Amino acid sequence: MPKIRSSADLRNNYNDISTFCHTYAEPVFITKNGKGDLAVMSIETYEEMVGRFELYGKLQEGLDDVAAGRTRPWAEVKAELAKRWEV
Incomplete structure (x- = not known):
């Protein structure tokens, strides 16, 4: 199941999202105003x-x-x- 977080979560909980991406090697989908906006993943x-x-x-x-x-x-x-x- 994809991990979905808001843009506010990305701003306020960057370290948690970064840790998740490195630990699970999968993207986190970031929403803006309730709609899909970005996919964030580790390098x-x-x-x-x-x-x-x-x-x-x-x-x-x-x-x-x-x-x-x-x-x-x-x-x-x-x-x-x-x-x-x-x-």
């Missing part, structure tokens, strides 16, 4: 979320390459890499 949670989005983007690029036929056989790639690393 660690934010960075993890952004990293996940970047990973999903890279995975989608790979899936798009497969769908478009932009692939090469593993044996060919392996041979090319081995050639590059020869002394």
